[in-house]
Amino acid sequence: MAPTSPAQPTSRVLVPRLALLGLLVIGAAACSSGPDPLEADPVATSSVDVDDNVFEPIAVEVAPGTEVTWTWVGSNDHNVVGDGFESELVTEGTFSHTFEDAGTVEYRCTIHPAMRGVVRVEG
Numbered sequence: 001m002a003p004t005s006p007a008q009p010t011s012r013v014l015v016p017r018l019a020l021l022g023l024l025v026i027g028a029a030a031c032s033s034g035p036d037p038l039e040a041d042p043v044a045t046s047s048v049d050v051d052d053n054v055f056e057p058i059a060v061e062v063a064p065g066t067e068v069t070w071t072w073v074g075s076n077d078h079n080v081v082g083d084g085f086e087s088e089l090v091t092e093g094t095f096s097h098t099f100e101d102a103g104t105v106e107y108r109c110t111i112h113p114a115m116r117g118v119v120r121v122e123g
């Protein structure tokens with residue numbers, strides 16, 4: 001007499017597992033793109049920390065003509081790259097850029113897709 005299999009019918013186990021896997025994949029994809037700086041409440045400051053691996057605060061609000069300074073505080077390589085400005089890829093130091101015109105300027109670290117920030121220049 002053959003031994004009785006302890007396994008349950010596959011369909012009852014497989015379907016919930018596939019659903020769970022789908023949720024995990026969606027969660028991982030959302031995580032890799034990082035928090036959306038356009039969704040964040042901007043902080044009224046011209047100083048941004050470049051940390052591992054996030055800009056802090058990720059959204060700032062400044063007046064036109066303001067010089068924004070990024071200060072590296074983490075231990076890994078990062079850069080600050082936006083339309084019309086680009087820092088070196090470094091582990092320490094500062095980088096500054098003056099925002100003359102009103103508008104919303106997105107920037108990022110080119111080697112870390114989750115590192116994104118925004119400067120809101122409000123006239």
Ligand SMILES: [Cu+2]
Pocket residue numbers: 053077078079109110111112115
């Ligand atoms: Cu980075």
